[in-house]
Amino acid sequence: MNRKVLAGMLLLAVPLVLSACRxxxxxxxxxxxxxxxxxxxxxxxxxxxxxxxxQDPDGTIVAWTLDxxxxxxxxxxxxxxxxVEHTYEAEGSYTATLEVEDNAGxxxxxxxxxxxxxxxxxxxxxxxxxxxxxxxxLDGSEEEFLPVWLAEIxxxxxxxxxxxxxxxxxxxxxxxxxxxxxxxxxxxxxDTQTYSEIQPTWHYQGDKLAFASDQAGNWEIWTVEYPWxxxxxxxxxxxxxxxxxxxxxxxxxNGDLVFxxxxxxGGAANGGSALWIWPAGDPxxxxxxxxxxxxxxxxxxxxxxxxxxxxxxxxxxAWSPDGSKIAYTSDRADGVGGLDIWIYDLDAGTAxxxxxxxxxxxNTAADEFDPWWVETGDAIAFVRDVGGGTYQVFLxxxxxxxxxxxxxxxxxxxxxxxxx
Numbered sequence: 188m189n190r191k192v193l194a195g196m197l198l199l200a201v202p203l204v205l206s207a208c209r210x211x212x213x214x215x216x217x218x219x220x221x222x223x224x225x226x227x228x229x230x231x232x233x234x235x236x237x238x239x240x241x242q243d244p245d246g247t248i249v250a251w252t253l254d255x256x257x258x259x260x261x262x263x264x265x266x267x268x269x270x271v272e273h274t275y276e277a278e279g280s281y282t283a284t285l286e287v288e289d290n291a292g293x294x295x296x297x298x299x300x301x302x303x304x305x306x307x308x309x310x311x312x313x314x315x316x317x318x319x320x321x322x323x324x325l326d327g328s329e330e331e332f333l334p335v336w337l338a339e340i341x342x343x344x345x346x347x348x349x350x351x352x353x354x355x356x357x358x359x360x361x362x363x364x365x366x367x368x369x370x371x372x373x374x375x376x377x378d379t380q381t382y383s384e385i386q387p388t389w390h391y392q393g394d395k396l397a398f399a400s401d402q403a404g405n406w407e408i409w410t411v412e413y414p415w416x417x418x419x420x421x422x423x424x425x426x427x428x429x430x431x432x433x434x435x436x437x438x439x440x441n442g443d444l445v446f447x448x449x450x451x452x453g454g455a456a457n458g459g460s461a462l463w464i465w466p467a468g469d470p471x472x473x474x475x476x477x478x479x480x481x482x483x484x485x486x487x488x489x490x491x492x493x494x495x496x497x498x499x500x501x502x503x504x505a506w507s508p509d510g511s512k513i514a515y516t517s518d519r520a521d522g523v524g525g526l527d528i529w530i531y532d533l534d535a536g537t538a539x540x541x542x543x544x545x546x547x548x549x550n551t552a553a554d555e556f557d558p559w560w561v562e563t564g565d566a567i568a569f570v571r572d573v574g575g576g577t578y579q580v581f582l583x584x585x586x587x588x589x590x591x592x593x594x595x596x597x598x599x600x601x602x603x604x605x606x607x
Contacts (some may be wrong), residue, residue: 216243218297220285238267243289256281278305314597342603353387397435406431434484434503440510442467447483459498480519502557514558526554547588568602
């Protein structure tokens with residue numbers, strides 16, 4: 188072969204060889220996947236995935252794909268510094284897998300396992316002669332006792348993670364706020380001793396609690412930051428005097444707060460109590476709904492808390508998970524029984540009996556009260572008088588109207604999630 192032709196061919200081959208070598212010796216990217224919160228949480232749980240630890244030693248990551256492991260569509264993108272949120276809707280163990288690709292076309296994967304527990308209803312029961320917190324699955328199975336405090340009432344779970352349970356514990360003649368860690372079953376006590384604090388509700392960001400207290404000589408709504416120490420100050424929020432305020436409930440999507448008061452638009456509430464709302468950022472609360480009956484905190488009056496007003500009870504309004512509706516108790520004359528569950532639509536400004544809302548008959552001639560909207564959004568738990576002075580927790584499926592009893596022993600009341 189002509190030496191000039193051969194030399195030309197060799198010169199042409201050099202770039203190809205160098206290119207091949209460069210691709211061969213280029214290092215692969217490194218996929219790193221982290222997430223918060225860690226632990227086992229009840230469905231639905233929103234997980235925030237962190238991809239930012241991923242890197243390419245000698246190039247750049249140009250694409251990533253995150254498979255959540257639950258059959259939903261994977262997420263994808265090009266910027267690993269942007270967090271990715273995903274909500275797991277059902278009980279199970281899910282392997283989330285991140286795949287990253289660099290500018291040389293090389294790939295790497297990393298995986299984490301997300302464990303999700305079944306959603307549960309939390310409630311209190313006096314089956315042993317004092318009020319204690321229990322929980323049960325939505326199908327009524329696997330009921331269990333939570334061994335932390337004695338004599339607890341008005342439980343409320345923290346939104347989303349549901350890893351903390353706020354309640355009131357009887358201490359030195361008064362009801363004081365407590366928070367229980369549901370992983371370690373350890374408790375933290377806001378030790379006040381001189382007045383009662385009941386009906387706690389978690390701010391949607393999990394860093395504050397609102398509650399009802401009589402420390403000012405009148406039942407009003409107060410707040411406290413969380414986590415707290417013994418010296419943590421509590422702050423009075425409402426001033427409804429000479430009327431009372433009870434049963435606060437924070438929205439799950441913002442800082443809006445609904446509560447119950449005996450105050451109406453220009454004096455006493457029409458039926459004895461009415462729903463009020465304090466929109467986040469507003470300087471004062473406003474009347475939300477005042478029907479012809481008691482609205483909001485009414486219940487049969489168990490007498491668990493000394494000094495509660497005659498028209499006020501422990502039954503608390505409950506927000507829907509999307510923050511658009513509020514379930515509450517009322518004894519208005521156009522209900523089915525003495526006490527019924529009603530649904531207030533904030534956009535429409537109207538109230539609807541739960542029977543019409545669910546298409547079934549959860550409200551009966553017996554008393555139904557104390558609702559809690561399950562965080563999956565498709566069911567509401569409530570308390571029913573089953574006769575003989577006994578109360579049990581029930582659940583209605585909103586898409587079918589099917590009602591089933593969840594508790595069975597002694598009196599069982601105050602179903603909770605965040606929210607009470």
